[in-house]
Amino acid sequence: MTGTHPLLEGLDPEQRLVAEHLRGPLVVLAGAGTGKTRAMTHRIAYGAATGALDPRHVLALTFTTKAAGEMRSRLRALGAGTVQARTFHSAALRQLRYFWPQFAEGPFPELIAQKAPLVSRAVQSVGISPERETVRDVAAEIEYAAVSLLGAEEYAERAQRRSLPEGVDPDAMVRVLERYGEIKTERRVLDFEDVLLVLTGVLGSREDIAAEVHGQYRHFVVDEFQDVSPLQYDLLMRWLGRRDSLCVVGDPAQTIYTFAGASDRYLRRLPVDFPEAQEIRLVRNYRSAEPIIGVANAVLARTARSPIRLRGTDRTGPAPAFTEYADDAAEAEAVAARIAAEIGGGRRAGDIAVLFRTNSQSRLFEEALSARGVPYVLRGGERFFARREVKEAIAIMRAASGRGGTDPLDAQVRAILSSIGWTPAAPGAQGAVRERWESLTALVNLAQDTQEKSALPVPLTAFIAELDDRAEHQFAPTVDGVTLASVHAAKGLEWESVHLVGVSEGLMPIGYAETADDIDEERRLFYVAVTRARTALSLSWSKGRRGGSGRRPSRFVSEIQAERRTTAAAPAGPRSPAPAPVKCRVCARLLTTRAERNRGRCAECPAEVDDAVLEAVIHWRSAKAEESRLPVFLVLSMPTVREIAEKRPEGLDELGRVNGIGPLKLEQYGAELLELVRAHRSG
Known part of the structure; x- marks a missing residue:
């Protein structure tokens, strides 16, 4: 079985x-x-x-x-x-590399890891100053046009409704798009969307x-x-x-x-x-403690998408903390102090994250953690194996591998990377210096892990082969430190403890989110942030940048607290009972999917179909498809036809519970289908 x-x-x-x-x-x-x-x-x-x-x-x-x-x-x-x-x-x-010789001439084009240099030239060519922020935002807009399958004319129309990079109007953006394509052709290169x-x-x-x-x-x-x-x-x-x-x-x-x-x-x-x-x-939900799931469900209750209400597994944990600070610096200092206390209490730095809405918020937290000697890692920058220091390190290791060596793998890698400036201790500086050190440290730690997992000495050549494989799949090694990341970069990850910072109006939701759809996406982003936490969650915000008082807590905080008050005010007693379990009328197995519950039986169990109704609905479907000039399956799918013949609904409510009969089809075909069933049902 x-x-x-x-x-x-x-x-x-x-x-x-x-x-x-x-x-x-x-x-x-x-x-x-x-x-x-x-x-x-x-x-x-x-x-x-x-x-x-x-x-x-x-x-x-x-x-x-x-x-x-x-x-x-x-x-x-x-x-x-x-x-x-x-x-x-x-x-x-x-696949493209494999099939290239079959449909194209010449070698496979170079694949560009970063658009910025080419975008900068395209921007300059249409008379726009190639400021770093402008180039970044234009590159993002080029990617949007490509993944949305928009040609120049379609993009020009949609650009009228989009928030474009500062100083770039729709006409200029279209010219940049066209020039960027020409530059790629001239240089015979592809970007990732081209693939x-x-x-x-x-x-x-x-x-x-x-x-x-x-x-x-x-x-x-x-x-x-x-x-x-x-x-x-x-x-x-x-x-x-x-x-x-x-x-x-x-x-x-x-x-x-x-x-x-x-x-x-x-x-x-x-x-x-x-x-x-x-x-x-x-x-x-097997990830988060019950108090965190409660916050997540409170956020979900307000989303426009039909949400899935999470069910916990009775995992205990502290109540999420909501804290307001006088200014940004005070918030960063307090969060860093809490993290240091967590690490002092035995929690690994790698099990902690600080999440924020924009990357510009990270600097104060970097400084505050560094002041306490707390290791951290920035996430969300360029692809690991595209970084200059990583390419340089691999090239030097590849050259050194030809000379052989008897030292353990990790010792060889430490010695090689020390020659290009790596040190065991983290530098005091932030920004590019810190990111370079993190990249090299990740390679050192990976070498140590690789050697520890092997009973025999690992050759440097084997380690380089593993790096090549990881580079092909873009599977980057990690550094053990507190993660600092935007919520977008944190998608798909999780930590024991999450500190969600800057939870104020203008940051979360972001200031330029104005429409209902924009706000709803910000709410979903907030939900993603909350659900990264396994055991502990803290949410914080400040009144202003430097002793200011102009900021207000995010509306999402108010929604969560309102939900809490509603729950606390509810009469004591058991929660509303879950819907009664439904069993298959043929084999009595518990039905767990909506389709099975609607059908009243397992998909595998035989149906008791009324052949007369089945034949009548099939003929009706063919006639309706011919009349409407539609494929028959767009009128009703065959599973829907069979279910109608099986359930033989007597009213619109019952017909509406048939899989494949939505509100539109109920309105279009409901009366006709019920008349068919009444006229042809057996017994």
Whole structure:
């Protein structure tokens, strides 16, 4: 029996449903901390172990190199190490390099890691001063246009409604876009968006190449699907072809990159694109203590997206702290003092994070932590292996590897990096000096970890090979220190203790968030920040920069406190009971998904279909499709037709509970369908 398989043991009921769903499209709505990676990896491993999925033909897609590395590690541990787990860009780049000789002339173009130099030239060419902030913001706008699949004319129209970089009007931005493209062509280089764009074009125009890709990859799993851009979705559909073996995992409440072209509409509309898709919700939060989950749910209650209300696992923890300070410096000093006390009490520096809305807020916290000798690491800068000091360090190690050496690996790496200025102690300076030291220290620590895990001496050549592999997958090593990061950079990470700072109006939500949609995205960002914490959470803000009094606490703080007061004022007694459990009317198994509960039976159990109603609805569907000039499945999918014939609804409310009958179809077809059922039902 499949129920006794070891790979299903230890999964909660919803995770197990995900693991067992191996045929057809699947949508997994996974709240923060609900074990989505566990569910996904067990699904792949269980499919491989039972023969339902060939691991050589599975492609698991993520949005960060860290997530891809973690997924590969878990799959290896579960016996599915041959599965490809990559970011969209990594998978696309690998394919593009492989197929390049088949459709292009000459060597593969150089891939630019940073747009800034080329963007700076493009900006200058249209008469705009290439200030650092302007170049950064223009580069972000170029990426937005590319991932949104906008040509010059479409972008020009949309730019009228966007907040453009200061001093750049829509016409100038279009000219920059065009000049940037010309510069890339002149230099024969590609940026990361080009990799996806070119591959998408090749798969759409070369059937032989598309067929080869379809033969290699037949099953797809996509994490963080709420962050998919139009370009990524287009590429995914070309990878998928006419197959439907697709599992997507996401959470609309964690949609925080719409400014960069990401959209959760693909997650929300997947059941429309794939009418056979089943939906499973993961709601049990295993990450955070109950008080933190309470704050998260209070934030979620106000989001415009239909939220997943998290359920805790009775983990205890201190109540989140809400603190106001006189000014920014006082806030930084107090937070640093609390962190020093945490470390003094035994908590690892690497288990603590300070999160803020903008990177400019980090300086005061860097200074305050340095003054107390607390190690820290900045997160969210350029890609680790693209940093100048990292490239220099690897080049020097590669040169030294030819000379051999008998010292342990970590000793060799320390000696080599000391020759370019690395020191065991952190420098007192901040900024670029500190970031350089952190990069080199990460390499030293990785060498030490690598040697400690091996019973035999590790050659320097083997360590360099590991660095090359990590560079290909952009899987950066880490430094053990308090993390300082923007909330956007913290997405997908977690810590025992999180200090969310600068929680005031103008920072969170950010001052330029004016529309209801903008504020809702800021609220989702706040939710992401809160749910990074496992045990302890503190939220703080100041009255002003230097003894000022012009700031107010964030409206999100007021919403949380209002929710707390409402909860405290509620009459004592048990909470409202959960909906009564529903069992399958055929086999009596507990039904856990919405689709199963609506249907009243397991998907595997046979249905008692009224053949006369079934035939009548099928004929009606064909006639309606011809009348409307629509494909029949857009009128009603076949599963919906079967469910109508099975349930034989007697009223609009009952018909509305049939899967695939939404408000629009209920209004369009409800009366006709009920008349069909009444006229043809048996008995």
